[in-house]
Amino acid sequence: MLKNGVLDPQGKAIGHALESLGFEGVGEVRQGKVIELELASSDRNAAEAEIDQMCQRLLANTVIENYTIEIEE
Template sequence: MKAVVHVMLKQGVLDPQGEAVRHALGALGFGGVEGVRQGKVIELDLAETDRDAAEATVREMCEKLLANTVIESFRVEIA
């Protein structure tokens, strides 16, 4: 089973990497980009065969390691 985790900074948390990307896009001639938020995608290959158990395990992984839940939110997709 495969899990995909999307991690993003929460709204209201400053995103210096996103701002750097926005600035660089403007310097390259891509006008009109008013904001950029940068996150990360984590793909996991799991031995688990039960979808609900896999999602619960991945959520626990996110809360303990993969996301800093104080400043980041995450979304889990199980495929």
């Protein structure tokens, strides 16, 4: 997700489109990406640490993006 304070023109355009469809009461709209990974690891903590590295080094650009990690087994 884009960090707070980073202008998100795509989110704004989505907000305007929702408004023109008649949805009222929509405030700020922020958009982002979901990336699904399948990992061989069965160690939850190790997997989380590894994904964190992946986010830092490639999946997110931390100049403008935040990320959160969710693990499903």
